[in-house]
Amino acid sequence: MDLRKLKTLIDLVSESNISELEITEADGKVRIVKADPHATAPSYLMHPPVAHPVADRAPLVPVAEEVAPVGHTVKSPMVGTFYRSASPGGKPLIDIGTEVKEGEAVCIIEAMKIMNEIESDKSGKVTRILCENGQAVEYGQPLFIVE
Numbered sequence: 001m002d003l004r005k006l007k008t009l010i011d012l013v014s015e016s017n018i019s020e021l022e023i024t025e026a027d028g029k030v031r032i033v034k035a036d037p038h039a040t041a042p043s044y045l046m047h048p049p050v051a052h053p054v055a056d057r058a059p060l061v062p063v064a065e066e067v068a069p070v071g072h073t074v075k076s077p078m079v080g081t082f083y084r085s086a087s088p089g090g091k092p093l094i095d096i097g098t099e100v101k102e103g104e105a106v107c108i109i110e111a112m113k114i115m116n117e118i119e120s121d122k123s124g125k126v127t128r129i130l131c132e133n134g135q136a137v138e139y140g141q142p143l144f145i146v147e
Contacts, residue, residue, distance in 0.1 A: 006030065009021065009023070009030065009032060010032055013032045013034055014034060018034070019033065019034045020032070020033045020034065028113075070127075070145070070147065071124070071127055071128075071145045071146055071147035072121075072122040072124065072145070072146045072147070073142045073143075073144070073145055073146075074106060074118075074120055074121060074122065074142070074143050074144040074145075074146055075140050075141060075142055075143060076109060076118070076137045076138065076139060076140065076141045076142075076143055077109075077118065077139070078109055078111050078116065078139055079111060079136075079137065079138055079139050080109040080110050080111035080112075080116070080136070080137060081109065081110040081111075081134060081135070081136055081137070082107060082108075082109055082131040082132070082133065082134070082135045082136075082137045082143065083107060083108040083109070083110065083115075083133060083134065084107055084108075084129070084133045085108070085133075086108055086115075086117075093105055093106055093107055093108075094106050094107070094126050094129075094144070095126070095129075096126055096127065096128065096129060097125065097126065097127075098125070098126045099124070099125050099126075100120045100123065100124065100125075100126060100146060101120070101123045102119075102120055102121060102122055102123045103119050103120065104119060104120050105117040105118065105119055106118055106119065106120045106126075106143070106144060107131075107143060107144075109137065118143070120144075120146060122146050123146075124146040124147050125146065125147055126144055126145070126146055127145045127146070127147050128144065128145035129143075129144055130142045130143055130144060130145070131143050
């Protein structure tokens with residue numbers, strides 16, 4: 001899709017009352033979602049807290065700490081869309097409890113319409129699958145835990 005056309009679509013969505021627009025053309029598919037101005041930002045986007053007068057502060061509530069997963073983390077080597085199987089509706093390449101060998105394909109990441117087999121960089125048993133099928137993933141994002 002032409003970059004000028006994409007920018008025009010983004011401007012139209014931002015200036016209108018619609019919250020989401022999806023267009024499919026022969027050369028691809030574009031989905032534009034307007035951010036909800038009242039929604040809370042994900043924790044990874046939040047900035048450190050700013051000091052406010054005591055009257056503006058909410059009561060402090062203890063937060064459970066995240067425990068680092070035990071084992072080796074297989075991370076995404078690229079940005080793309082995570083798939084557990086090689087074809088839609090196909091059998092997943094691995095499941096929890098699967099024994100994998102170093103170099104064995106564990107998932108597919110689609111990037112720019114190219115399906116890339118992602119291989120395990122460690123031998124062991126898959127104990128956790130950290131992504132949902134069809135989920136967008138970032139470079140370095142944890143995908144699996146192998147022990």
